Amino acid sequence: MFDTDLYQKVLGLSAPWRVADVKLDVASTQIHVHVEHAEGSQWACPYCQKKLACYDHAPERTWRHLNTCQFQTLIHARIPRVECPEHGVVQVKVPWAEPHGRFTILMERFVIDVLQACQTVKGACALIGISWDQAWHVLKRAVVRGISRKEAVAIARIGVDEKAFRKGHRYMTIVSDIDRGTDEFVAEGREKASLAAYFNTRTPRQIEAIEAVAMDMWEPYLQATLEAVPLASSKIVFDRFHIMKHMTEAVDVVRRRENRLLVENGDDRLKRTKYLWITSKENVPPKRRAELRELRESDLKTARAWSIKENLRYLWSYQTEGWARRFFDGWHAWAIRSRLEPVKAVAQMLAKKLDNVIRYYSHAITNAVAEGLNSKIMSIKRRAGGYRNPNNFKIVIYFYCGGLRLHP
Numbered sequence: 001m002f003d004t005d006l007y008q009k010v011l012g013l014s015a016p017w018r019v020a021d022v023k024l025d026v027a028s029t030q031i032h033v034h035v036e037h038a039e040g041s042q043w044a045c046p047y048c049q050k051k052l053a054c055y056d057h058a059p060e061r062t063w064r065h066l067n068t069c070q071f072q073t074l075i076h077a078r079i080p081r082v083e084c085p086e087h088g089v090v091q092v093k094v095p096w097a098e099p100h101g102r103f104t105i106l107m108e109r110f111v112i113d114v115l116q117a118c119q120t121v122k123g124a125c126a127l128i129g130i131s132w133d134q135a136w137h138v139l140k141r142a143v144v145r146g147i148s149r150k151e152a153v154a155i156a157r158i159g160v161d162e163k164a165f166r167k168g169h170r171y172m173t174i175v176s177d178i179d180r181g182t183d184e185f186v187a188e189g190r191e192k193a194s195l196a197a198y199f200n201t202r203t204p205r206q207i208e209a210i211e212a213v214a215m216d217m218w219e220p221y222l223q224a225t226l227e228a229v230p231l232a233s234s235k236i237v238f239d240r241f242h243i244m245k246h247m248t249e250a251v252d253v254v255r256r257r258e259n260r261l262l263v264e265n266g267d268d269r270l271k272r273t274k275y276l277w278i279t280s281k282e283n284v285p286p287k288r289r290a291e292l293r294e295l296r297e298s299d300l301k302t303a304r305a306w307s308i309k310e311n312l313r314y315l316w317s318y319q320t321e322g323w324a325r326r327f328f329d330g331w332h333a334w335a336i337r338s339r340l341e342p343v344k345a346v347a348q349m350l351a352k353k354l355d356n357v358i359r360y361y362s363h364a365i366t367n368a369v370a371e372g373l374n375s376k377i378m379s380i381k382r383r384a385g386g387y388r389n390p391n392n393f394k395i396v397i398y399f400y401c402g403g404l405r406l407h408p
């Protein structure tokens with residue numbers, strides 16, 4: 001009923017391997033393909049390729065293959081072992097699977113593709129009908145494979161970012177290649193050592209090749225970079241997205257404090273307005289624009305803080321550094337006079353770090369790429385319901401955002 005020749009073709013087997021037998025098990029909707037080899041074949045030692053006769057066979061193993069007509073398809077074979085004078089008794093390589101793989105190469109490629117498309121392990125498992133452990137095994141192997149294939153290329157512009165991977169503020173430090181849009185390195189924590197660990201993986205020549213580093217104004221990252229990268233202070237750009245985030249948080253603190261006072265006096269103008277103030281002006285939905293306009297024309301402190309925040313965005317819009325500095329002087333004076341403590345705090349911090357903020361005019365980089373990767377990571381995390389184990393989270397980041405060549 002089943003043509004062994006057909007399966008020989010489907011599996012792409014060639015001599016000495018052949019399909020000996022195909023059995024259909026209707027009850028369990030499985031197809032069992034038994035593969036064997038011709039007698040007297042010569043086999044290559046997997047380490048030195050020396051041709052040797054079969055010494056004995058390892059116990060039978062089973063590999064899951066792509067389904068045929070919705071039937072789970074399993075390949076069974078006993079792998080020959082050779083006795084190499086140099087490498088001892090070792091198993092030979094089989095053409096359909098990688099060493100230690102539980103799936104055939106085609107199946108493994110398929111699992112990787114589905115995992116990437118689903119962006120959750122659970123979703124892929126349900127689609128393919130494999131266990132979480134099996135999928136995770138493929139994913140982990142793919143990352144190891146991808147990392148081992150990574151070429152030692154120089155990365156000119158890097159972004160450094162932190163990511164909370166669990167509630168309770170446990171952080172990861174992520175280094176990305178801004179030009180390729182890939183996450184290159186993930187370390188636990190957000191200490192100086194977390195980032196230093198990345199620089200330690202780089203050769204002196206690769207360190208030399210770093211032209212610019214985008215990061216938040218975070219002292220441990222700053223110190224790690226200053227120590228590892230020559231002339232770092234001329235290469236560090238305090239990232240615009242992070243700066244705007246600090247500023248937006250300041251606006252929100254002003255709003256919360258003001259709202260509390262207003263509510264005590266029976267004024268609920270600021271209730272349910274958080275989104276209006278923290279989003280960029282052009283992103284306010286049309287139906288709420290009139291509401292924002294009215295609030296802005298009031299005497300609210302929050303409205304003042306908002307104007308200062310929105311105005312700060314011009315800092316990155318000038319043609320030259322000189323004009324940007326002039327703009328900043330004016331903005332800074334305004335922010336300091338505002339008598340809004342959270343706003344003043346950001347203005348003071350920026351004034352202190354201005355050189356590396358303005359460095360944007362020498363290296364027009366931002367962490368936008370990292371932010372994009374970040375949101376991808378967050379959605380993966382959300383869909384997986386979080387990662388308890390930081391190491392697993394790391395593997396997942398490399399799998400989805402590492403730009404690695406993952407296929408066997």
Ligand SMILES: [Zn+2]
Pocket residue numbers: 045046047048049050084085086087
């Ligand atoms: Zn050998």
